Amino acid sequence: MQKVSELDYLRMTGRQKFCYRFVLFFQNFPVLFLNFFRVKIPQWFIRQGRKIADIGLTIGRAMKYGDWKTRTSFVVFGFSQLARKQWLRGVMQLVFEVLFILYMALFGAQYLGLLGSLGTVETTSVKDEYGFEVKIVGDNSLLILLYGLLTILFILVFAYVWYKNIKSAYISQEICEAGQKLETAKQDMASLLDGQYHKTLLGIPLAGLTIFTIIPIIFMIFVAFTNYDAGHQPPEKLFTWIGWDNFAKVFNGEMAKASKFGYTFAMLLMWTVIWAFFATFSNYILGMIVSIIINKKGIRLKKLWRTVLVMTIAVPQFVSLLLMSQMLADGGAINELLRSWGLIDTPIKFLSDATIAKVTIIVVNIWIGIPYTMLITTGILMNIPEDLYESARIDGAGPVKAFFKITLPYMLHVTAPYLITQFIGNLNNFNVIFLLTGGTPTSSDFAGSAGKTDLLITWLYKMVMQDKAYGMASVISILMFVITAVVSLIVYNRSGSVKNEEEFM
Secondary structure (H helix, E strand, O other), X not given: OOOOOHHHHHHOOHHHHHHHHHHHHHHHHHHHHHHHHHHHHHHHHHHHHHHHHHHHHHHHHHHHHOOHHHHHOOOOOOHHHHHOXXXXXXHHHHHHHHHHHHHHHHHHHHHHHHOOOOOOOOOEEEEOOOOOEEEEOOOOHHHHHHHHHHHHHHHHHHHHHHHHHHHHHHHHHHHHHOOOOOOOHHHHHHHHOOOOHHHHHHHHHHHHHHHHHHHHHHHHHHXXXXXOOOOOOOOOOOOOEOOOHHHHHHHOHHHHHHHOHHHHHHHHHHHHHHHHHHHHXXXXXXXXXXXXXXXXXXXXXXXXXXXXXXXXXXXXXXXXXXXXXXXOOOOOHHHHHHHHOOOOOOOOOOOOOHHHHHHHHHHHHHHHHHHHHHHHHHHHHXXXXXXXXXXXXXXXXXXXXXXXXXXXXXXHHHHHHHHHHHHHHHHOOHHHHHHXXXXXXXXXXXXXXXXXXXXXXXXXXXXXXXXXXXXXXXXXXXXXXXXXXXXXXXXXXXXXXXXXXXXXX
């Protein structure tokens, strides 16, 4: 599709403009996707390189112009602060250095040394002198990888604290040379509860985010480069580094044909994207239409209709999905009812035929998703100025034209971040697929226990819980993260909510 001139674009009708922008976006998306890696990521590395250069300059100045107190701080953390009677800062930095040395000497160095091999001694069983089997515990690859990773992160934190210690020591020296007074421990404490209070409040959440999110993600990335699977279960069996072999099973044609991982990934990725698109926009459009109908003047019992829809939200989603899976089964209530009425002779395979099951999943998701969208859009619709609709009616616009010219643009402008969140959430929507079909029907063309209605997220679950293919599961997790992150960043940055934050056209 060729890009039209601005004059031709202005001559288009509202529907033609919408279709033109829609097609143009997906036509340009591959270019945007590639530019993200060719432009955005290199720019990020350039910015980080400049920051590292600034750190090097700061350390160089401290080494060249620093006094003996500052230079001693290169080895003894907090020495400059203690020498200049900044007791709180000095003690905290010195205690951190002592803890780091103890950790490395008693614990960290051992696992860091084994990280390259992930262990060499397997757990074995031998008979003692009385004929009883005795288990000799060997290395545990899983613990070596985990504690080795924690040690590396601790070293990085140590390097950061070392830099901040040097920078603080040199700044304190400059303040003293200028004849000014340094902050006391009491003033430091007061600052943490006043000017720096935001850092105090964010400390615990940041620690929780690091422990429960960032470290598991990094650990998962490391596992992707190992052969950790059902045949390599520590401590009985060690697993080792295998480099990019797991990724080759997805992207290398010859290996993908043998292992079926590449074909399975491509097919399930295609279905995941199709599912996410229809699950997101069908709920969004239909929920908006329901909200418009309920809010329309002349509609009676508006509170009743809203209450009925809201009550469906009160029922836990997994209960509704389990109930629907039983009703739509081959021998379920719906097939039995249709058979008793003489409408069918054989049961309709709502959940056991791949094509019908995919349509059924989308329809059921519409049923459970419309109430949520209705609630969200109701509040926004009430905030659209009525003057806009009055002006449109005066100009001869009907309800359909008013919807496409006023309602839909306004809603898209306000709810673009919500749409992106919903789309990414549907890419990782585990409940609907797992509770309705469980990924069935299975296929001999797919790897492991993957089924034709599986999303990437449910396939990932099966790889971990059933196939025990932890290394491949980590690869799929990484690919899912890259896809969702890049798509969300591109779409969000090109949405009107970001480009025109201060205005609505």
